[in-house]
Amino acid sequence: MLPILLAVCMGALTLLLFVVWRVRTDGTWALWWHDNYLERLRDFTSGKSRPMRILQYVQNTAVQGDANSVISAVDSYCANVEWAMNVGDKKGEILDAVVLDVRPRWVLELGTYCGYSTMRIARLLPPGARLITLEMNHHYAQVAKQILGHAGLDSQVDLLVGASSALIPQLKKKFDMDKFDLVFIDHWKTSYLPDTKLLEECDLLASGTVLLADNVTCPGAPEYLHYVRNSPRYKSLYFPSQLEYLRVEDGMEKSVFLG
Ligand SMILES: C[S@@+](CC[C@H](N)C(=O)[O-])C[C@H]1O[C@@H](n2cnc3c(N)ncnc32)[C@H](O)[C@@H]1O
Numbered sequence: 702m703l704p705i706l707l708a709v710c711m712g713a714l715t716l717l718l719f720v721v722w723r724v725r726t727d728g729t730w731a732l733w734w735h736d737n738y739l740e741r742l743r744d745f746t747s748g749k750s751r752p753m754r755i756l757q758y759v760q761n762t763a764v765q766g767d768a769n770s771v772i773s774a775v776d777s778y779c780a781n782v783e784w785a786m787n788v789g790d791k792k793g794e795i796l797d798a799v800v801l802d803v804r805p806r807w808v809l810e811l812g813t814y815c816g817y818s819t820m821r822i823a824r825l826l827p828p829g830a831r832l833i834t835l836e837m838n839h840h841y842a843q844v845a846k847q848i849l850g851h852a853g854l855d856s857q858v859d860l861l862v863g864a865s866s867a868l869i870p871q872l873k874k875k876f877d878m879d880k881f882d883l884v885f886i887d888h889w890k891t892s893y894l895p896d897t898k899l900l901e902e903c904d905l906l907a908s909g910t911v912l913l914a915d916n917v918t919c920p921g922a923p924e925y926l927h928y929v930r931n932s933p934r935y936k937s938l939y940f941p942s943q944l945e946y947l948r949v950e951d952g953m954e955k956s957v958f959l960g
């Protein structure tokens with residue numbers, strides 16, 4: 702009996718060590734573990750959603766009206782308490798550098814979630830610039846509005862709730878605008894390419910418009926990468942980095958539209 706019990710324990714321990722190793726080293730396993738297992742477990746035990754837990758942490762710890770304090774609070778929560786799909790502090794520095802370099806008048810963000818990257822972009826915009834961010838999940842959008850309000854950035858940001866494919870064709874008319882200077886692409890990865898083509902069709906990209914796409918390595922956006930790297934209409938550059946809050950390889954692709 703004892704040898705069988707020992708063998709079962711050794712088997713279970715080996716399996717556990719294998720899962721821990723895969724979660725720490727492989728992006729697909731890490732995302733599955735954090736998004737499908739831990740998030741649901743915490744939702745069940747706390748009776749709240751992950752975005753609500755992030756909002757609560759921000760309200761309890763961040764200085765009202767101080768965007769950097771709110772950004773640090775989200776990073777601290779997501780690095781130390783539970784992972785979330787924000788662009789994060791490391792790739793956030795790449796995003797910051799691109800925003801400062803472009804000095805955009807009109808910015809479009811695809812995928813708001815809790816408003817973390819929205820805050821990073823909005824706090825660096827020159828006076829008079831506008832950031833339009835699109836989020837299809839109503840609950841995430843409500844949380845993002847409160848987080849942006851806490852950071853004091855809600856007046857520079859227009860958060861539209863709906864699917865990007867439906868909203869993009871309405872943008873020109875709705876905002877009486879012509880072209881975007883910067884587009885941050887960070888929604889579901891299979892939408893990167895169709896929405897880029899939709900932006901082209903809707904004449905929303907000018908020569909010099911910068912597209913910055915997150916997570917092109919993990920979870921990856923291969924069709925999008927193939928398009929921007931091979932089309933004569935783009936000049937594209939890869940920025941290697943790490944997946945938000947984890948030691949897993951990821952990167953961002955900066956693509957300049959050439960017209
Ligand atoms: C990775 S999260 C965005 C993270 C955010 N940019 C940040 O770094 O803080 C992706 C978000 O895109 C939203 N989303 C996915 N597909 C979308 C679509 N087609 N239109 C609008 N929102 C979409 C999801 O609901 C999710 O909240």
Ligand SMILES: [Mg+2]
Nearest residue numbers: 788887915916
């Ligand atoms: Mg992302």
